[in-house]
Amino acid sequence: MIVSVRHRGVSALACMMRRARPAGTVLLLGMLASTGLTHSLRAATPRHRLHPANRPAAPAPASTSTRAHPVIPANAEAVMVNGARRAFHFAAAQHIADSTTRITAETLVRKGVVGLTDLQNLAPNVTIQSLMGTASTNFFIRGIGFNDYTQNNTSSVMTYIDGVAFPLSTMAAGMMFDVEGVDIQPGPTGTTHGLADSGGEVDIHTADPTATWHGGVTQDIASYARSRTDLYVSGPLADTVSFRIAGQTMHGGGWQTSPANDTHLGNADEGALRAKLRWHPDEKTDVLLTGHWVQDNSGVVVGKPVVNFLPAVQHIPTLGYQQADWDLRPRFARLIGRSPDTMPSEHNTFWGADLKISRDLGFGTLQSTSAYETEREGEYTDQDGTIYASGDQYRNIVANAFSQELSLKSRDRQKPLQWVAGMYYNRVRMLQQFYFDFTDYKPLRGYLSETSFNQSQQTFTQYAHISYRLPYRVTVFGGINHEADDRQLIGLRTVHFGVNDLNFHNEGAAANQFTGTVGVQWQATRTLLLYYKMSKGFKPGGFTGNNTVVQAQLTPFGPESVLAYEAGFKSDLVPNMFRLNAAAFYYDYHGQQYISSYLVPSYGPLGMFVNIPKSEIWGIEFSAELHPLPHVYLTQNLGYERGKYQKFQALNSSATNAYYTTHGVWQAVYTDFDGVDSGIPKLTLNGSADYRINPFHAYELETGLDWMYRDSQALIAGGLGAYRLPSYFLMGAHMTFRPVSDRWSATIYASNLLNRQYFVAGGQATTTYFWIPGPPRFIGGRFSLNF
Structure with missing residues (x-):
């Protein structure tokens, strides 16, 4: 009322x-x-x-x-x-023709989301994985994503923070604090804002300044000496000016140990700040300036070898789930300029600022968004997960990104015709250095190496989107995007210390494509929406950047495109008691960008990006919310997807390695993957059950369980056995007591309640294939104060 x-x-x-x-x-x-x-x-x-x-x-x-x-x-x-x-959030979104998963700030806190990878537990058909246990992250939505360890290419799934696109996903690390909400949108995007992409977007909204004074602090302490502290203060500085400052620190939590050198691995050591200043000079103008800084010196989880490619040379012991081996040689430490006591860890600094200015022109709203982001990453990983110096790596990345977006959108939301048009420009500059220690990888290598390069890239995009409301509650909509992308790989050089010095020719890649969307929605009843839409997505090509030994590895891979079909409905079947949304989709995938292998004669297989000529993905998604009883709240997301390669031949690196082990000669073994399942997780589900009561007149008690299941995932084309991550099921629990005024709250919680042993990612080093283990059970408590 x-x-x-x-x-x-x-x-x-x-x-x-x-x-x-x-x-x-x-x-x-x-x-x-x-x-x-x-x-x-x-x-x-x-x-x-x-x-x-x-x-x-x-x-x-x-x-x-x-x-x-x-x-x-x-x-x-x-x-x-x-x-x-x-009982339910996002009532307005029930009238929008999309299948976006929208997540509130309270859900993020209750589910213990502190990093980007945690988001995959809250949405269907979503996979967000750390690379080698590091701060670099790969995103996949409905099977579309890009597995890029070098992180010098545009992602298939774009990350946005407060409307600013992050073309290098590592730059978004450490930003999940003081968050107002997250939207995970599947399918091609780019006709209403930002950059075009082929897979979708993850849009993070952080809290804005408030016109009245507010503040809060939260302390979270859990198993393995893990500690998190969050705080914020927000309020007016003058009649037309307000501000907000928020910060977070994280320490401890290292649950992995190394019996070889008696060390703990994976301890967090991170601090972050964000400040916002809002100015309303008049009733038609809004100016918002945001700045942020992140320092991350956290430890890295080491992978567990599951395949040993050199059994005759290296012996890999059987270790417990929470154990992993590593080793840093003094000579390699001197080369990279780090202490010999350095454990697998990050040494990253990210900072940036953006300025948003909007002006009400009467017929529409004009908005300008300018942003500058920087990345300084220094990261040591032991990729073979052994005490041998055969896969130790250190990488140094210095990068910056500038973007400018200008848009004009209709102002009167009640008119039948709604429209938005805009332009977007971004420019990226980077320097990367990759160091490897191969001194125990004999007789093939036995040396230290460095690969370094510069890369420049710029993208210019124009977009427009309109919708028109017809009689009988029918709305038609459509949009178009044109994107031109140009990038150059400059001065790539590989030094095999004491062996040779290799210099390579510069390479360039350019792409210029139109994408778009058309669709129709029908508001059949006040509580039922039906929709259908078709979209074309696009992602530019790029380069394979690390450990280059022959010019052929630098051949640019081409763009990928997706023709997506989606139909769905949104319904509040019983208002305020039962909500059910569903969607079905089919993706016709062309030029899929895939990390395959290239056999270097007398050297071995090395990673290289290729384009899969044709493949397909299809699936369904359901999202349900129930409030069947006065104090009971249930949610359940379910996604089912299948992918298939329709035209794809590639080097089989595992078979090639096996041939070398048997015969002592590198012989390329190719496999035809036509008709082979692409190995994306078929079934993903997550949900929660909460019970809320008022045991006392002015106090509330909330307790609940949450759960998630992820199906097995192939790590290589046609991957089975060690080349496929096993499925896993996790549960969590929480109990919160607070006054109705919400001045404070006290929570106890458990994640991975059943203490399951599971693996969240995998990959290949030079001598081993490994899996990255997920965290064991954590039990903790959280106390918050608000004013």
């Missing part, structure tokens, strides 16, 4: 409403309504201070754009009072 009033004493009235009991609030609203005062009042209670079940549902928009928001005059004082208890 929402009632609007006009009154000069808005602030005092808002205070009365905030403190009023529900019955008293209804009575007060009835008295106000009878006075005939009609001016709309909104949001005296800050959104982040409301319990999820009490938050008001937003009105349905008239547009299909996922970034369309109603424009409210800056000087409008407003109060929204909600007399009904809402």
Whole structure:
């Protein structure tokens, strides 16, 4: 029940409403309504201070754009009072033709999400994996993604933070704090904002400055001496200026040990800050300046070898689940300029700033977004997971990215015609150095090596999107994107110390393509939406960058494109009690970019990106929310997908290695993968069950369980056995006690409650194939104070 009033004493009235009991609030609203005062009042209670079940549902928009928001005059004082208890969030999104998974800040906290990889446990058909246990991250949505350890190419799934695209996903590491929510959108994007891509996007929204004073601090302590501290303060500096400062530190939690050198691995050591300054110079203009800084010196989890390619030379002992071996030789430490006591770890610094300026022009809203991001990454990993110096690596990356976006979108959300048009430009510069210790990899190598290169890249994009509301609650929509991408690999050099010095010719890659989307949605009833859409996605090509020994490895791989078909529905079958959304999709995939292998004569297989001429992916997704009883809240996401290579021949690196082991000669063994399953996880599901009661008059108790299942995943084409990650099932639990005012809260929780042994990623070093283990059971407590 929402009632609007006009009154000069808005602030005092808002205070009365905030403190009023529900019955008293209804009575007060009835008295106000009878006075005939009609001016709309909104949001005296800050959104982040409301319990999820009490938050008001937003009105349905008239547009299909996922970034369309109603424009409210800056000087409008407003109060929204909600007399009904809402069980579900995102009511407005139920009228948008998409299958985006939208996640609230409370869900992120309750599920223990502190990093990007944790998000895969909250959405269907999503895989987000750390590379070699490091801060670098690969994203896959509905089987489309890009496995890029070098991180010098554009991702198939774009990461956005507050509307700013991060073309290098590592730059987004350490940013998951003071988050307002996350949207995970599958399918091709790029007709309403930012860059085009083939797989979708992960859009992270951080909390904005508030017009009234608020602050909070949270301390989280858990097993293995893990500690996390979060804090924020937000409020006005003047009538037209407000700010917000937030920070996070993480320490400890290293659960992996090395019996070879008696060390703990994987301890967190990270600090991050974010500051926002908002200025409303007048009722039509909004200026938001954001800056952030992240310092990450955290330890790296070491992989467990599952295949030994040199059994006659190297002996790999059988270790426990929480054990792994590693070794850093003094000579290699001197080469990379690190202490001989350095353990597998990061030494990364990220910082950046963005400026958003929007202006109400009457007929539309003009917005400019300028952003600059930097990355300084120094990372040591022991990739073979042994005490031998056969796969130790250190990489040094210095990179920066500048972007500028200008967009104009329709302002009146009630008109049948909605539109947005814009332009986007980004430029990336980077220097990379890869160092390897192969001194125990004999007789083939036995040396230290360095590969270094510079890379420059720029992209220019234009986009437009329109929707039109027809009679009978039918809306048609369409969009187009044109993207031109140009990149150069410059001055690549490989030094095999004491052996040779190899210099390679520069390489270039360019792409220029149109993409777009068309679709229709029908609001069949007030609580049922049906939709169908077709989209074309695009991702530019690039280069294979590390450990280069022949010019052929630098041959650019081409762009990939996806023709996507999707049909679905969104329904509140029983309003406020049962919500069910579903989608079915089919992807016609051309030029899929895939990390395969290239056989270097007298050297062995090395990773190299290739294009798979043709493949396909299809699947379904379901998302359900239930509130069957007054205190019971259930959620369940389910995704099922299948992929198949339709035309693909590639070097079989495992068979090639096996041939060398038997015959002592490198002989390329190729396999025809036509018709072979692509090995993406077929079934993914996650859900939760919560029980909320008020044991005392002014206090609330919430307890619940959460769960997730991930099917097996092939790590190489046609991968079986050691080349396929096993499926796994995890459970978590939590219990929170807090006053209704939410001034404080106390939580106890457990992750991986059943203490399962599982593996979250895998890959190949020079002499071993390995899996990256997932964390064991953590039991912890969290205490928060808010004002």
